[in-house]
Amino acid sequence: MIRAALVLLLLVHPAGAEVMSSVVAPPQEGSVIREDGLAAWDRVHAVVSHPRCANCHVGADNVPMWSGPEYPQTGPHGMNIDAGDSRIGAETLPCTTCHVTSSAPANGPNDAPAAMIDWQLAPVEMIWFGQSSAQICAQMSDPARNGGRDWIQLAEHLRDDAAHGGFVAWGFAPGGGRQPAPGDLQSHIDDVLKWGAAGQPCPG
Amino acid sequence: MELTVNRQRHQIDAEAGMPLLWVLRDILGLTGTKYGCGIAQCGACTVHIDGVAVRSCQIALADVGGEVTTIEGLGTPDAPHPVQQAWIDHQVAQCGYCQSGQIMSAAAMLALQGEPDDAQIDRIMSANLCRCATYPRIRAAIHDAARRLATG
The missing domain is CATH 3.10.20.30 (Beta-grasp domain)
Known part of the structure; x- marks a missing residue:
């Protein structure tokens, strides 16, 4: 029985597919005190400011970054890469030329990272790279700059992206020996909800 | 498959x-x-x-x-793609090892870009390396191919 279930699972998700399951269970709004909300935010910030996430949450120059322990120094993505205003490289070199869309993680040494959705930069208003904790907090709690989401929808976005093998899943399991974002998906979602239930308090 | x-x-x-x-x-x-x-x-x-x-x-x-x-499918010896013809006319290749990749990248770029300037060519072609450093000839051939494609 277990064996049959495993075979079925492997058929649904090919070996190595980075699909992550999680649940969104929001606490009652206002049930989390501000202090605990700020502590949850600090953990959220540790994730979103991690290079696995922030390197592609860049500003209007549309240039992804190479930073983190895998790189001797922080700098723009090699090869003169410019993702253009399209944020997918449509005007220049598509991100997917090297970062292929794949059901399997790029686990080979130095393989270009791959996800199950087309590689791209985050929307420009969602800049995280080089931003302070307070700046990122303000952006994430502003529906005009976070994709029109309230705090529960932010958590649902994380759940849904990961369920499709998107960049949230990739950030926690990037493969190829890369350092993952701290913690795990479920803890991250729970922290976003805790922060939201406290009224999305921001530091400073 | x-x-x-x-x-x-x-x-x-x-x-x-x-x-x-x-x-x-x-x-x-x-x-x-x-x-x-x-x-x-x-x-x-x-x-x-x-x-x-x-x-x-x-x-x-x-x-x-x-x-x-x-x-092999971009063009044929008898009917080369304009990028391939420009490569021949400019004698771009030196050792030649990287050149099929260079040509394929250039052809894909020109399908999107029309007539790119030097800065655009450098930006888009920077991810194709040539250890013989034929870059000036690559750039010249791309300009030439762009003109050929524009005039049909």
Whole structure:
């Protein structure tokens, strides 16, 4: 029985597919005190400011970054890469030329990272790279700059992206020996909800 | 697994995770596409999938979702693609190893860009390395090919 279930699972998700399951269970709004909300935010910030996430949450120059322990120094993505205003490289070199869309993680040494959705930069208003904790907090709690989401929808976005093998899943399991974002998906979602239930308090 | 390469359909009997580059070279015998670095850092293995430049060392057979064009299918010796003809006229190649990837990247770029300026060429072609440093001739040939494509 277990064996049959495993075979079925492997058929649904090919070996190595980075699909992550999680649940969104929001606490009652206002049930989390501000202090605990700020502590949850600090953990959220540790994730979103991690290079696995922030390197592609860049500003209007549309240039992804190479930073983190895998790189001797922080700098723009090699090869003169410019993702253009399209944020997918449509005007220049598509991100997917090297970062292929794949059901399997790029686990080979130095393989270009791959996800199950087309590689791209985050929307420009969602800049995280080089931003302070307070700046990122303000952006994430502003529906005009976070994709029109309230705090529960932010958590649902994380759940849904990961369920499709998107960049949230990739950030926690990037493969190829890369350092993952701290913690795990479920803890991250729970922290976003805790922060939201406290009224999305921001530091400073 | 079915794969269309250079407008021909093939039934490929290979592991789903085999890189497309291996399929092209070792199974289909299309050796014009070169293995350079194997990690998407040099561009030598560039092919087109539905017209978009893709590093064939990075994409697994199971993930190929469109029609593949290699250097052998871009043009023919009798009817070369304008980029190939410009490459010949400018005698771009030195050792030649990277050149099929350079040509495939240039052709994909010109399909999107029309007539790029030097800065655009440098930006877009920076991910294709040439150890012989034929870059000035590559740039000249791209300008020439762009003019040919514009005039039909």
